[in-house]
Amino acid sequence: MLFYLRPFWPRRLGWLALLLWTWVAGAHGPWHEQILLVTEKLAQKPRDPELLAQRAELFLAHGFVDESRQDLVALETLQPGNLTNQLRRGWLELKARKTNAAIEQLTAWVKARPENLEGHFGLAQAYLLAGQPGAAETHLSRVLALSDEPRPELFLERAQAQVAAGLALTNTLAGLDEGIARLGPLPLLQKFAADLEMKRGEVAAAVARIQTIAARSERQERWLFLQGELFRQAGRTNDACGRYLAARSAWQALPDKLRRSYVATELRQQIDARLAEFTAASDR
Amino acid sequence: MKLLFLSLIGVMAGCAWAAAPKLIRGPYLQLATTNSMVIRWRTDRQTKGLVRYGLTAQTATNVIAHAGELTEHIIKLGALQPATRYFYSVGFETNGWLSPVTNTVTFVTPPPVGPARPTRVWVIGDPGTATADQRAVRDAFFQWNRGQAPDLWLMLGDNAYGAGTDAQFQGAVFSVYPWLLANAPLWPTLGNHDARSANSGTQSGIYYDIFTLPTQGQAGGLPSGTEAYYSFDYANLHFVCLDSQDTDRSKHGMMAEWLRDDLASTSRDWIVCFFHHPPYTKGSHDSDKRSDSGARLVEVRENLLPILEEGGVDLVLTGHSHSYERSYLLDGHYGYSTNLTASHFKNRGDGREDGDGAYRKPAGTQPRQGAVYVVAGSSGQVSGGKLNHPVNYVSLSKLGSVVLDVNGAELNLKFITQKAELRDYFTIRKP
Ligand SMILES: [Fe+2]
Numbered sequence: 001m002l003f004y005l006r007p008f009w010p011r012r013l014g015w016l017a018l019l020l021w022t023w024v025a026g027a028h029g030p031w032h033e034q035i036l037l038v039t040e041k042l043a044q045k046p047r048d049p050e051l052l053a054q055r056a057e058l059f060l061a062h063g064f065v066d067e068s069r070q071d072l073v074a075l076e077t078l079q080p081g082n083l084t085n086q087l088r089r090g091w092l093e094l095k096a097r098k099t100n101a102a103i104e105q106l107t108a109w110v111k112a113r114p115e116n117l118e119g120h121f122g123l124a125q126a127y128l129l130a131g132q133p134g135a136a137e138t139h140l141s142r143v144l145a146l147s148d149e150p151r152p153e154l155f156l157e158r159a160q161a162q163v164a165a166g167l168a169l170t171n172t173l174a175g176l177d178e179g180i181a182r183l184g185p186l187p188l189l190q191k192f193a194a195d196l197e198m199k200r201g202e203v204a205a206a207v208a209r210i211q212t213i214a215a216r217s218e219r220q221e222r223w224l225f226l227q228g229e230l231f232r233q234a235g236r237t238n239d240a241c242g243r244y245l246a247a248r249s250a251w252q253a254l255p256d257k258l259r260r261s262y263v264a265t266e267l268r269q270q271i272d273a274r275l276a277e278f279t280a281a282s283d284r
Numbered sequence: 285m286k287l288l289f290l291s292l293i294g295v296m297a298g299c300a301w302a303a304a305p306k307l308i309r310g311p312y313l314q315l316a317t318t319n320s321m322v323i324r325w326r327t328d329r330q331t332k333g334l335v336r337y338g339l340t341a342q343t344a345t346n347v348i349a350h351a352g353e354l355t356e357h358i359i360k361l362g363a364l365q366p367a368t369r370y371f372y373s374v375g376f377e378t379n380g381w382l383s384p385v386t387n388t389v390t391f392v393t394p395p396p397v398g399p400a401r402p403t404r405v406w407v408i409g410d411p412g413t414a415t416a417d418q419r420a421v422r423d424a425f426f427q428w429n430r431g432q433a434p435d436l437w438l439m440l441g442d443n444a445y446g447a448g449t450d451a452q453f454q455g456a457v458f459s460v461y462p463w464l465l466a467n468a469p470l471w472p473t474l475g476n477h478d479a480r481s482a483n484s485g486t487q488s489g490i491y492y493d494i495f496t497l498p499t500q501g502q503a504g505g506l507p508s509g510t511e512a513y514y515s516f517d518y519a520n521l522h523f524v525c526l527d528s529q530d531t532d533r534s535k536h537g538m539m540a541e542w543l544r545d546d547l548a549s550t551s552r553d554w555i556v557c558f559f560h561h562p563p564y565t566k567g568s569h570d571s572d573k574r575s576d577s578g579a580r581l582v583e584v585r586e587n588l589l590p591i592l593e594e595g596g597v598d599l600v601l602t603g604h605s606h607s608y609e610r611s612y613l614l615d616g617h618y619g620y621s622t623n624l625t626a627s628h629f630k631n632r633g634d635g636r637e638d639g640d641g642a643y644r645k646p647a648g649t650q651p652r653q654g655a656v657y658v659v660a661g662s663s664g665q666v667s668g669g670k671l672n673h674p675v676n677y678v679s680l681s682k683l684g685s686v687v688l689d690v691n692g693a694e695l696n697l698k699f700i701t702q703k704a705e706l707r708d709y710f711t712i713r714k715p
Pocket residue numbers: 410441442475476477560603604605
């Protein structure tokens with residue numbers, strides 16, 4: 001492992017960590033200090049490949065793409081044919097939004113290192129940027145297969161890529177269920193899966209997915225309302241009405257202080273609006 | 285001959301010494317639920333690990349072992365009774381014990397949902413300096429709390445300076461709070477310094493190696509799928525831990541979506557949220573500067589505070605600024621301090637029963653009753669700042685820690701300095 005985080009990074013994910021970090025969080029303060037520190041060291045040893053690599057990565061993490069490119073070019077001159085520089089260049093091109101170049105570099109890298117998470121994650125991002133969700137989902141699947149404890153987001157991102165690529169809903173649902181099996185019945189994964197169940201006309205399955213969240217929840221009104229929404233969407237008015245009424249009862253049974261959150265009052269308004277719709281319809 | 289004899293004794297003593305592993309970390313309590321407790325410890329060499337436990341020191345004869353030989357020992361005790369004190373000790377091989385079972389090493393399982401009961405929480409922020417100041421804050425709490433353990437304790441991040449390495453956690457956490465770690469479950473959040481050796485995206489690195497945190501809603505709340513952010517219940521309290529450092533803080537990120545669902549699913553009376561980066565501070569960090577800490581303070585305020593307040597949060601605890609700053613009862617202030625208006629104050633008193641009166645969240649159907657924001661980042665050092673954020677009733681450059689007491693309809697928070705002086709307090713009441 002080559003990268004900045006190496007001194008205290010026991011696993012193989014330093015590079016990915018760095019990039020995920022900047023991807024998600026944006027770069028900031030302490031990295032400036034790191035760059036200054038490495039620059040000072042480089043003044044003593046201007047041709048030290050380790051230092052050049054460190055600074056190239058720090059620049060990239062900090063969003064200084066051109067500066068990073070300069071260091072990487074110098075590094076590539078010092079180490080012609082070095083494979084890892086291909087990974088670095090791939091991520092550099094990705095950050096520079098030169099997706100074709102990124103895909104080219106990263107494809108070569110994962111061909112040589114098929115078990116490398118950083119490569120597959122980079123390729124997935126590059127394909128997403130290039131508007132090729134089908135290819136992106138293949139590499140997201142590799143990332144998930146290679147990760148011990150994947151971020152919950154990755155399952156959602158893959159499912160979204162699969163839907164965008166027009167893959168069979170069964171496969172996408174299986175992928176979400178893999179996430180649920182590995183991470184637990186996360187509300188967001190179950191809600192996304194419920195939407196997909198609706199798309200393929202499986203109303204009962206969609207409602208059952210919301211029920212898995214309800215089963216973990218001390219309060220029921222939100223989940224009963226969502227189940228009502230699913231029935232309503234499917235045109236099953238009586239079932240929907242039943243859930244909305246149950247949601248209202250659950251809401252009314254809440255102690256006063258729980259009803260007074262903004263979310264709870266808003267939900268009550270939504271329940272009442274839905275019930276009013278039904279009353280209006282049955283009056284007609 | 286004499287020399288040979290002495291060396292033989294030396295070798296034998298060496299063997300005997302090598303035979304018993306040494307306890308070099310813990311035991312420490314994690315992931316407390318109403319019916320289970322995780323006990324962790326480290327030995328200097330690989331060995332089988334054992335826990336013996338029971339309802340008294342004399343009857344601590346239930347023994348649980350883990351498989352394999354390890355140096356990092358993790359044993360989960362299950363099938364426990366709620367709200368019950370257990371006596372325990374940890375050991376090795378089949379019957380070796382690293383400590384006697386005494387009255388001084390016990391834990392109490394969290395109470396179930398039901399009648400409220402007095403709960404005491406000790407809260408420390410940015411403690412991990414491994415200095416005399418850190419120890420003074422600890423000792424002041426012990427003195428103030430008459431040597432008792434709290435029901436649970438929270439660490440608000442920057443738990444081990446400067447980079448959250450294993451050695452730094454050893455020096456700033458395990459060596460400083462050994463008794464507390466063994467007697468009360470600790471619930472931490474990730475600080476920027478801890479994050480230098482840890483990664484939330486992959487839940488790996490030292491912080492994630494050291495702590496056992498819920499991902500499946502094991503201790504209450506909805507499953508988050510990650511140890512980076514989680515929730516848990518204790519009596520009539522719902523605690524939410526967010527990762528303000530290394531997880532997507534956007535309005536519709538996975539953490540934000542989970543937070544919305546989690547808050548709408550709890551039926552506990554009080555909601556307390558904790559994370560590292562303060563939304564309101566003029567201490568060693570400035571929440572009016574977008575450039576501060578990679579915009580984390582601003583993002584937390586703009587993106588996560590609305591979700592928390594709409595979900596009914598009562599109290600938000602943070603650190604990062606090495607000061608104690610405590611707000612009035614606030615609602616809806618997500619901008620810079622220059623945009624603060626009178627309408628953002630739900631109550632502009634001191635929140636004290638013997639002063640302007642407690643903050644009250646009255647009965648009725650009106651939403652958005654306000655929350656108090658506390659920066660408690662001075663448990664290991666103080667480092668100044670202007671300390672003049674206008675949302676705050678109190679801003680102190682004082683070493684200290686926070687004691688949170690909840691009993692039924694009343695929440696009391698106190699700031700105790702390193703000299704065990706009470707320097708701030710307030711009460712929130714709910715009908
Ligand atoms: Fe910090």
